[in-house]
Amino acid sequence: MTTFKTTALACAGLSLLVSNTVQAASDQQNSITDSQNRKPSSAKASHRSEHIHVHADPHSYAATTSSIADKLPTTFLQQTQTTNVVTHQVIEDMTPQTMEDVARYVPGISIGNNFGGTQDDLMKxxxxxxxxxxxxxxxxxxxxxxxxxxxxxxxxxxxxGPASLFYGMQEPGGVINVITKQPRKTWGGSLGTTWSSLGGGYGQADVGGPLTRELSFRLIGSFKNENYWRNFGANKQKLVSPSLHYEHNRLTVDVSYEWSHYNNTLDRGAVFSNGKSISGPQKRLDESWTASFGDRHLLSSSLQYRLTQHDRLRLSGGWNHDNYHDRQADPTSYNATTGVLTRRFRSNTGTIRANGYTSLDYISDHVLWGMKHDLVIGADYENRRQDQGTFLDGTRTGGFYPANPVYGLLKPGGSVNTSNSNRHLNINSASGYIKDNIHLGHGLILAPGVRYQWFHINTGNGRPYVQATDSSYTRPLPFIALVYQPMKNISFYGDYSQSFTPNEIDSGSVLEGGYKPTMGRQFEVGARYQDRFLTADVTLYNIHKKNVQQSAGLDDSGNTIQRLAGLVGSKGIEASMTGKLTRHLNILANYAFTYARILRDTPADEGKLVANVAKHTGGGYLTYETPLPWLKTTMRIGAGARYVGRRAGDLNNTFWLPAYTTVDAFASWHTGRLLGHDTSLQVNATNLANKAYFVSTAGTPMRVSWGQGRTVHVGIEVGF
Structure with a gap:
């Protein structure tokens, strides 16, 4: 739980009828705030039917602008693709711990193979x-x-939907951008600590302010040591994150860095036999030494120079490096007659995962031939690298009874798996792209765009090393969208987009069949509504994807078999409503119908549903805020539920994960007059009914992830 002194964004009248000073919403690509003076134009005055209203309320669940689709701030009603924003207030109230928690508030996202609860795998x-x-x-x-x-x-x-136009090598489902906190413009800070009902908890410190008139900084540090929610284990992390912001005349520079050391529980979860789990959520089926651990470094920067009041150049870049290790206790077989589970030790003794990225963009807004153009022209380069060292496999060990587990029988040691060691992946990508949002007048916006994508992939593994792939691919990726805003509160939109990306074989996996990159395309139509701080939208889409990587069980060595399906389709409808119903009430509600199935493949798999994707998902959250009559205290209380429908557990749909509903709630109190400091107290409860449920599978009944049981967090934070 965190209290922030958030400065409300200025309500900017970006009207084409009036000259005004614009303070754009923070740019999503690099969170830079621009200020510019707009002069009146007779050409602009001709577009009287276009309505642009920007509002900002730091306590609303609704975001009235977003930059992820256009690389520049765009108002909600004029965005050319479907976007969802989990605002700062949602994060502050709900205190999500992982991306899986964040996904609860976005329609159409399912959880995939999270590798024993240690990795993000969000299926959009x-x-x-x-x-x-x-x-x-x-x-x-x-x-x-x-x-x-x-x-x-x-x-x-x-x-x-496909996001390759600006984000390159991507799946056709979409992208998720986590935007970090920027340096403080005024001096301030906070200290906070949170206690967990599981035992332990976490704390953080946040301080920053202006060092000079042009330079400001922020320093965030956090520490976590929280017991795991099952019968043993703990999640631990140390984090330090400094950032700098420099602004001088037309030049703006942002630099941020983050270092973290993590040691998290790796829990393979449940084993299914005859369509149901062989044990309950209380007792684990692995050992106390199972974990994923390592060190991660993240560096990002952005340099922006304003050429004129209508033109700017932006150079962005980033680098990250993860030194990863793990120890696994993997189930290999279960005898339903004897009740014995056979397990084995496995370990990645060291894997380096590193990404580097840079882009140069020219961004402008001009009136040409009586039409306003929001233009982005750019190029980017990216390198992705993964090098795995020795992979260890232990012998299969029986004698473990899930009904009455005795731990310590399986020892953490094994011999080198030569076929799965020395894995290497290197991808280089370079592209150029252009997109122009053309304001035609009468409420119409036409947005054509194209990207020319090139990438080279080099993969291999084994001792001795055997090269599997060394190929280059190129492809143009067109984009077109149309937005129609007939009145100030309503707009309609439609778009067509494509995606193109290499298929990457996960560590601990083998590829069955030949290699090809994957390609996708989407048609989408939707409608939006906005009334100040309340937004709503509904979208219908149809996606086809070729050469889809699928998990097809385990081989004799315990490696995950991955193969490419010929064609997979997904179509559905998504709806959401977020924002303020009244001065006191905030709502967050969404629903998604997702029909994802294999359209063309082997006869055994054709027509099967995609694993881990529920047809029906949805949820709602209602929050009430009111002042209290002492110490200028504000109270916020909220509660909501999340429903996830029945899902296929594997490629062949041989077993299913049952539907579930979980209930969460929170309450917070904030005062600015307790001992002269801003002070807040917050209580969050997740899975209040302590529902036993399954989040996802790894495509096999031997690896099914449990959902977390009831957990209560109590936090206090003091600002200064």
């Missing part, structure tokens, strides 16, 4: 994988692992 509109590159931090692709941190995150923006 039915598509996604553990290392699909769809999670960004300030616009930079992140490596495998957990990529959300409560202490450093300002908000999260989600772009639905």
């Amino acid at each position: 509109r039915g598509f996604g994988a553990t290392d699909d590159g769809s999670i960004l931090r300030n616009g930079v692709r992140m490596p495998t692992g957990r990529n959300f941190d409560l202490a450093t995150t300002e908000r999260v923006e989600v772009l639905k």
Whole structure:
């Protein structure tokens, strides 16, 4: 739980009828705030039917602007694709701990193979994988692992559908951008600590302010040591994150860095036999030494120079490096007659995951031939690298009874798996792109765009090393969208987009069949409504994707078999409502119908539903805020529920995960007059009914992840 002294964004009248001073909403790509004076124009005055209203309320669940679809701030009603924003207030109230928690507030997102609860795998509109590159931090692709941190995150923006136009090698389901907190403009800070009902908890410190008239900084540090929610284990992390902001005349520079050391529980979860779990959520089926651990470094920067009041150049870049290790206790077989589970030790003894990215953009807004153009022209380069060292496999060990487990029988040691060691992946990508939002008048916006994508992929593994792939691919990726805003509160939109990305074989996996990159395309139509701080939208879409990477069980060595399906389709409808119903009430509600299935493949798999993707998901959250009559205290209370429908557990749909509903609640009190400091107290309860449920599978009944049981967090924070 965190209290922030948030400065409300200025309500900017970006009207084409009036000259005004514009303070644009923070740019999602690098969170830079621009100020510019707009002069009146007779050409602009001709577009009287276009309505642009920008509002900002730091306590609203609604975001009235977003930058993820256009690389520049765009008002909600004029966005050319479906976007969802998890605002700072939602994060502050709900205190999500992982990207899986954040996904509860966005329609159409399912949880995939989270590798024993240690990695993000979010399936957007039915598509996604553990290392699909769809999670960004300030616009930079992140490596495998957990990529959300409560202490450093300002908000999260989600772009639905193919996002290759600006974000390159991507799945057709969409991308998620985690935007971090920027340096403080005034001096201030906070200290906070949170206690967990599981035992332990976490704390953080946040301080910053202006060092000079042009230079400001922020320093965030956090520490976590919280017991795992099952019968043993703990999640631990240390984090330090400094950032700098420099602004001089037309030049703006932002630089941020984050270092973290993590040691998290790796829980393979449940084993299914005859369509149900062989044990309950209380007792684990692995050992106390199972964990994923390592060190991660993240660096991002942005340099922006304003050429004129209508033109600017932006140079963005980022680098991240993750030194990863793990120890696994993997189930290999279960005898339903004897009740014995056979397990084995496995370990990645050291894997380096690193991404580097840079882009140069020219951004302008001009009136040409009586039409306003919001133009982005750019080029980017990206390198993705993964090098795995020795992979260990232990012998299969029986004698473990899930009904009455005795731990310590399986020892953490094994021999070298030569075929799965020395894995190497290197991808280089270079592209150029252009997009122009053309304001035609009469409420119409036409947005054409295109990207020319090139990438080279080099993969191999084994001792001795055997090269598997060394190929280059190129492809133009067109984009077109049309927005129609007939009145100030309503707009309609439609778009067509494509995606293109290499298929990446996960560590501990083998590929069955030949290699090809994957391609996707989407048609989408939707409608939006906005009334100040209340927004609502509904979208219908249809996606086709070729050469889809699927998990097809385990081989004799315990490796996950991955193969490419010929064609997978996903179609559905998404609806959401967020924002203020009244001065006291905030709502967050969403629903998604997602029909994702294999359209063309082997006869055994054709027509099967995509694993882990529920047809029906939805949820609602209602929050009430009111002042109290002492010490100028404000109280916020809220509660809500999340429903996830029945899902296929594997490629062949041989077993199913049952539907579930969980209930969460929170209450917070904030005062600015307790001992002369801003002070807040907050209580969050997740899974109040302590519902036993399953989050996802790894495509096999041997690896099914449990959902977390009832957990209560109590936090206090003092500002200064």
